[in-house]
Amino acid sequence: MQISFTLNAKPVTLDVEPATLVTELLREHLNLTGTHIGCDTSQCGACVVHLDGLAVKSCTLLAPALQGKSLVTIEGLQGAPGSNQLHPMQEAFRQHHGLQCGFCTPGMVMSAIALAHAKAALTEAEVRRGLEGNICRCTGYQNIVLAVMAGTAAMHGAGSGE
Amino acid sequence: MGNVIGIGASPRRKEDQRFLTGRGNYVSDIKRPGMAAGVFLRSPHAHALIRGIDKQAALEMPGVIAVLTGEDVAADGLGSLPCGWGITDARGVPMKEPPFPMLAQGKVRFVGDMVAFVIAETVEDASTAAELVKVDYEVLPSVVGVLDAVRPGAPKLFDDVPNNICCDWELGDKAAVDTAFRKAAHVARLSLVNNRLIGNPMEPRAAIAEYNPGTGQHTLWTTSQFPHVVRFLMSALVLKLPEHKVRVVAPDVGGGFGVKQFHYGEEAVITWAAKRVMRPVKWVASRSECYVSDRHGRDHVTEAELALDEKGKFLALRVKTLANMGGYLSTFGPNIPTNLYGPLLSGVYTTPAIYCNVKVVFTNTVPVDAYRGAGRPEATFVLERIVDVAASDMGIDRVELRRRNMIPKEAYPYQTPVLVQYDSGDPIGCLDGALAAADVKWFGTRKAASARSGKFRGLGFSTYVEACGLAPSRFAGRLGARGGLYESATVRVHPAGQVTVLIGTHNHGQGHETTFAQIVSEKLGVAFENVDIVFGDTDRVQFGMGTYGSRSLVVGGAALSKAADKVIVKGKKIAAHLLEASEADIHFEAGKFSVAGTDRAKTLGEIAVAAYVPHNYPLEVLEPGLEEQAYYDPVNFTYPGGCHIAEVEIDPETGAVTLVDYTAVDDVGTVINPMIVEGQLHGGIVQGVGQALYENAVYDESSGQLMSGSLMDYCMPRADHLPMMKVATHSTLCTHTPMGVKGCGEVGTIGSPAAVINAVVDALAHLGVTHVDMPATPNRIWRLIQNASLPIAAE
Numbered sequence: 001m002q003i004s005f006t007l008n009a010k011p012v013t014l015d016v017e018p019a020t021l022v023t024e025l026l027r028e029h030l031n032l033t034g035t036h037i038g039c040d041t042s043q044c045g046a047c048v049v050h051l052d053g054l055a056v057k058s059c060t061l062l063a064p065a066l067q068g069k070s071l072v073t074i075e076g077l078q079g080a081p082g083s084n085q086l087h088p089m090q091e092a093f094r095q096h097h098g099l100q101c102g103f104c105t106p107g108m109v110m111s112a113i114a115l116a117h118a119k120a121a122l123t124e125a126e127v128r129r130g131l132e133g134n135i136c137r138c139t140g141y142q143n144i145v146l147a148v149m150a151g152t153a154a155m156h157g158a159g160s161g162e
Numbered sequence: 163m164g165n166v167i168g169i170g171a172s173p174r175r176k177e178d179q180r181f182l183t184g185r186g187n188y189v190s191d192i193k194r195p196g197m198a199a200g201v202f203l204r205s206p207h208a209h210a211l212i213r214g215i216d217k218q219a220a221l222e223m224p225g226v227i228a229v230l231t232g233e234d235v236a237a238d239g240l241g242s243l244p245c246g247w248g249i250t251d252a253r254g255v256p257m258k259e260p261p262f263p264m265l266a267q268g269k270v271r272f273v274g275d276m277v278a279f280v281i282a283e284t285v286e287d288a289s290t291a292a293e294l295v296k297v298d299y300e301v302l303p304s305v306v307g308v309l310d311a312v313r314p315g316a317p318k319l320f321d322d323v324p325n326n327i328c329c330d331w332e333l334g335d336k337a338a339v340d341t342a343f344r345k346a347a348h349v350a351r352l353s354l355v356n357n358r359l360i361g362n363p364m365e366p367r368a369a370i371a372e373y374n375p376g377t378g379q380h381t382l383w384t385t386s387q388f389p390h391v392v393r394f395l396m397s398a399l400v401l402k403l404p405e406h407k408v409r410v411v412a413p414d415v416g417g418g419f420g421v422k423q424f425h426y427g428e429e430a431v432i433t434w435a436a437k438r439v440m441r442p443v444k445w446v447a448s449r450s451e452c453y454v455s456d457r458h459g460r461d462h463v464t465e466a467e468l469a470l471d472e473k474g475k476f477l478a479l480r481v482k483t484l485a486n487m488g489g490y491l492s493t494f495g496p497n498i499p500t501n502l503y504g505p506l507l508s509g510v511y512t513t514p515a516i517y518c519n520v521k522v523v524f525t526n527t528v529p530v531d532a533y534r535g536a537g538r539p540e541a542t543f544v545l546e547r548i549v550d551v552a553a554s555d556m557g558i559d560r561v562e563l564r565r566r567n568m569i570p571k572e573a574y575p576y577q578t579p580v581l582v583q584y585d586s587g588d589p590i591g592c593l594d595g596a597l598a599a600a601d602v603k604w605f606g607t608r609k610a611a612s613a614r615s616g617k618f619r620g621l622g623f624s625t626y627v628e629a630c631g632l633a634p635s636r637f638a639g640r641l642g643a644r645g646g647l648y649e650s651a652t653v654r655v656h657p658a659g660q661v662t663v664l665i666g667t668h669n670h671g672q673g674h675e676t677t678f679a680q681i682v683s684e685k686l687g688v689a690f691e692n693v694d695i696v697f698g699d700t701d702r703v704q705f706g707m708g709t710y711g712s713r714s715l716v717v718g719g720a721a722l723s724k725a726a727d728k729v730i731v732k733g734k735k736i737a738a739h740l741l742e743a744s745e746a747d748i749h750f751e752a753g754k755f756s757v758a759g760t761d762r763a764k765t766l767g768e769i770a771v772a773a774y775v776p777h778n779y780p781l782e783v784l785e786p787g788l789e790e791q792a793y794y795d796p797v798n799f800t801y802p803g804g805c806h807i808a809e810v811e812i813d814p815e816t817g818a819v820t821l822v823d824y825t826a827v828d829d830v831g832t833v834i835n836p837m838i839v840e841g842q843l844h845g846g847i848v849q850g851v852g853q854a855l856y857e858n859a860v861y862d863e864s865s866g867q868l869m870s871g872s873l874m875d876y877c878m879p880r881a882d883h884l885p886m887m888k889v890a891t892h893s894t895l896c897t898h899t900p901m902g903v904k905g906c907g908e909v910g911t912i913g914s915p916a917a918v919i920n921a922v923v924d925a926l927a928h929l930g931v932t933h934v935d936m937p938a939t940p941n942r943i944w945r946l947i948q949n950a951s952l953p954i955a956a957e
Binding site: 135 | 181191366418446882
């Protein structure tokens with residue numbers, strides 16, 4: 001079947017098998033390998049992307065669900081529009097050493113941005129609860145939590161585009 | 163021009179840009195032209211004979227390219243997976259070492275054992291075809307626990323391994339320990355279980371293999387912590403290929419924790435299969451597949467006894483452990499519960515006599531091998547738990563009892579009764595630092611506040627020492643290592659003065675690209691941004707033993723430091739020629755070679771140009787070029803140590819344990835990048851907290867099925883399980899590594915399980931609880947509380 005959607009701010013139209021998962025569509029067909037697959041039970045969150053601004057696990061989403069919607073992956077993030085800058089949340093992860101092996105990072109960053117969009121100032125407890133769907137095995141979460149709080153402040157302070 | 167960023171600074175990591183923007187290059191991201199897909203058919207039974215395999219229906223399916231089984235492996239005359247360590251029992255008898263075939267040969271020994279490899283055009287086709295492979299199993303009785311496995315009449319995994327005992331290993335002076343126990347004023351006793359764990363790096367294992375018939379070259383991309391070791395073991399011992407015709411690449415790897423430091427059968431099978439089908443083949447494990455095939459960790463059953471005099475001085479320690487090896491010997495398997503366990507039982511204490519007996523046991527479970535800490539968390543757990551038991555028995559304060567027995571700073575170097583000699587340390591300094599940071603003196607107030615809201619609060623201490631920086635080859639050889647454990651590095655100064663380092667360690671989260679660049683930046687005075695670190699490719703990097711055992715900085719960093727020194731030595735010769743001075747008068751500092759007492763100098767960049775454009779150059783006595791290589795073999799292990807303090811609150815209504823505070827003060831020697839060290843400590847601590855409170859690999863005793871086989875069933879620590887931790891370093895310098903470094907990758911995981919469980923026991927002490935096995939789940943704690951509160955004998 002044919003689907004049309006916006007991918008990282010660009011319109012795309014594709015022929016897909018209806019049973020294609022969005023993870024597979026991104027990784028195997030569109031060569032966007034930044035979205036990772038860390039489990040088979042929708043627990044780890046390495047595959048989180050934004051669908052119309054909401055964080056969703058792309059491992060449990062079928063390609064036809066993208067029809068008419070806007071999909072943003074880790075590759076679609078940027079700071080100031082048109083710049084090569086990191087998005088403020090990516091920059092906050094870098095500044096706070098919120099990543100080690102990098103495998104959970106794309107999903108973690110996407111979840112974090114969605115959290116920040118939902119609320120302008122996040123407490124530590126809100127960030128920890130908000131990341132319940134993302135597993136990191138390396139960092140012990142401490143620096144991720146600090147990064148998300150700082151990234152949220154930066155997003156609401158300086159303003160940014162996604 | 164950028165700046166020199168050296169030792170002690172915390173530059174942000176070089177590797178972050180690609181990871182943060184989705185441009186990492188993990189094995190599962192790689193595609194090769196004409197690539198086919200492979201799927202492993204795994205045993206659904208814990209123990210069964212294979213009476214026959216019918217491939218026909220699978221082979222007839224459209225899209226299927228090949229179905230390979232153990233019979234094909236045998237027909238090609240291939241070897242089995244080697245064990246890298248050969249230990250012996252007290253009489254010098256070698257361990258039982260049954261073969262570990264890369265695909266099952268007539269028998270399967272655990273759920274997940276590999277039976278066939280199916281190659282097809284797509285993963286979907288291969289998966290469907292795997293279901294069509296008919297395996298005729300004769301199911302046998304199985305055994306999963308060590309206590310059951312050594313009982314008379316237990317199912318036997320191997321005909322020639324009586325009682326399933328691989329090796330009955332011992333260490334220490336048994337007679338001296340027996341004598342000390344006879345003189346003891348008190349003997350503390352403890353039986354405990356060290357729970358089986360599954361490492362769960364977030365990237366599942368994966369491999370791609372390709373064969374080029376034009377060159378005869380095999381290439382294997384694999385999620386490995388040590389590509390050179392995989393190349394050596396696989397080519398020399400399993401597939402019997404010339405080593406120079408095999409290239410192993412481990413690109414970005416999404417976490418290891420030990421799980422990816424073994425040579426796995428999947429690697430050998432896929433490399434062999436790619437040549438048979440003349441197509442690149444890719445395999446990516448699902449998480450469920452990881453659970454039944456990634457090597458597991460821990461799984462000990464232990465009885466320990468500590469003899470003390472009337473003042474609480476430790477006289478002797480006796481430890482008897484049954485260690486689960488699973489169904490076969492993995493790469494480091496038998497080394498972990500023996501050589502990396504027994505020698506750590508001295509801890510930070512002056513215990514004069516120690517005896518340790520470990521029975522290494524086969525069971526119908528996934529092979530057990532190293533997982534972050536590997537043997538050392540198990541030893542620390544035994545020691546730090548029994549010290550608490552002794553303190554409680556004798557009515558001596560837990561901290562005071564530890565203090566009375568700690569090795570004073572002045573006593574280093576300190577020879578323990580169990581092989582190792584600690585070069586440096588300051589356990590009392592770490593303890594005092596942790597007591598202050600954890601605000602222990604106000605714990606009573608916090609406990610009272612918890613009590614007012616109906617909660618039990620507990621405080622737990624753990625000290626530890628570990629042996630890492632694996633390893634001095636000669637020493638390891640005496641203990642049974644079958645390989646060397648040195649490391650190598652090349653420092654390549656380019657004609658324009660930038661530097662590429664080629665190093666045999668592997669970076670999979672530890673930040674080596676940053677830390678190692680800081681070392682070069684400082685030593686050579688080169689801008690941090692002008693140094694890149696290359697690793698993980700046997701065709702680019704000369705050789706290396708990889709990353710495990712907190713060895714990368716300690717051993718690899720030392721090789722790097724040596725190679726940089728050699729660059730300086732050569733640079734001085736070139737500078738002496740250019741500056742028309744004696745070599746002895748040339749000084750190198752901050753990137754400049756200068757003639758002592760003058761302002762005449764050449765920069766490293768100018769020296770590099772002269773070396774690569776040798777027009778004015780001493781060609782008669784010096785080769786052109788500026789690239790040096792060094793191998794470093796350490797003279798001793800390094801011994802990081804420290805003190806961890808955990809504070810927990812327990813809700814008696816639910817049994818839920820909340821970790822409310824955590825403090826760690828660790829002695830990791832010289833710190834190169836404090837930000838990265840802190841991150842390693844955080845992550846390590848949380849893995850230990852996971853073992854203490856959440857994680858447990860559970861097998862069904864009758865069927866041998868893994869019950870905790872997914873992230874739904876195996877509880878991993880999540881962000882909302884944890885408090886903000888306080889970590890600090892209290893460093894003494896290692897006396898034998900070039901930069902005084904000791905390693906920090908495993909310390910968190912070694913110190914934390916005992917600290918957390920000691921806190922849980924402390925919180926429940928008023929109920930008469932003296933020990934809690936891990937993980938301290940709500941169910942387990944609730945039952946303890948209920949049993950303690952029950953009125954007597956209401957039948």
